[in-house]
Amino acid sequence: MSSVSSSTAADDPWTGGADAKREAVLSAAASAFVQDGYGATSIDDIAARLGVSKPTIYYYAGGKQALLGACFSVALDGYSEAVEEGAVAGVDGRARLHQVVQKYVEITATVYGRCLHRVPDVELTPEVRDRLRAVKRKVDARIRDLLREGVRDGSLRTADVRMSTFVISGAMNSIAQWYAPGGALTPQEIAERLWDTFSEGVRPR
């Protein structure tokens, strides 16, 4: 890993400490991966987005695959925390599932969430791929448990717990394919409308 080149201080538009700078590097990398694709993005491109030198990128976040892994980790940490027992309150299974959906959609709409769903698995190191699978399993298990909880307490119904889990997680993940910041709906509004379809169904009551 290179040290920061002496020329960067002058080019450097960013302010704040090392954590803020690392966050700026990760965010620029994730944006580039989402917009241009992982394969087509170089460290030079990421440096150019920030107006800093290439060694600065290496200093704060390592090479391209390390950057990708770090971007995935931000999203995976978010998803993992979002489904923790303590992160979800609510009087019944339906209220708790609704909260998980809100949190999940918000993470999916971030640049890290979009990066996670848009960069193919094959680009990941085995470690990151394993963590991705583990977190996906954890989230799916949590959604299934909340559906079962809701069926027990009378706040939810389903003909097939697994299939309803796939409907909601498939729908939430697909947001990463079309969401762009600054659109007509905020992530919170998207979560509410998605929840409406999922909760109420499209057959009139």
Add this chain to the structure above:
Amino acid sequence: MSSVSSSTAADDPWTGGADAKREAVLSAAASAFVQDGYGATSIDDIAARLGVSKPTIYYYAGGKQALLGACFSVALDGYSEAVEEGAVAGVDGRARLHQVVQKYVEITATVYGRCLHRVPDVELTPEVRDRLRAVKRKVDARIRDLLREGVRDGSLRTADVRMSTFVISGAMNSIAQWYAPGGALTPQEIAERLWDTFSEGVRPR
């Protein structure tokens, strides 16, 4: 493109005419892309799956990217036809949407549908990528139109047509990530359970 090598007749386990052989090559290629990933699959691997020589593969379907394009075309033809006006009958918007869902899920569960949703866009030629986008737009437009039709005739409701479209198409596409032939549910059963969640919602009526 090479001609069929003289050694293939003896190795050749397949029967039928040129169309059947081309279909066998495409199916073996799609299976390999789904199971091992596009990048990790060679023409040799596809030939080995069929017990034929490498030139046989080239003869029937061209190189690797041509094979991928041909596999995508099978799925795209299917999706495109599935949403045609004449392909869908039914008394109201809901019945017609239900039929589109049944057809779409059946195509998604084929090896070509799974290939389409699992091989990343970046591997495609610009022509195939353009067609993929055009068919996706056509399918989404059809689902939106059927939702609007159902709202008008009273057979459907939604708080947001676009978001309901994303829920159903996101859920249907995600089937390609986990479906494998020979599982507990047939594609038709999967379509019915997915439709139940989408139609009835998870809030008890």
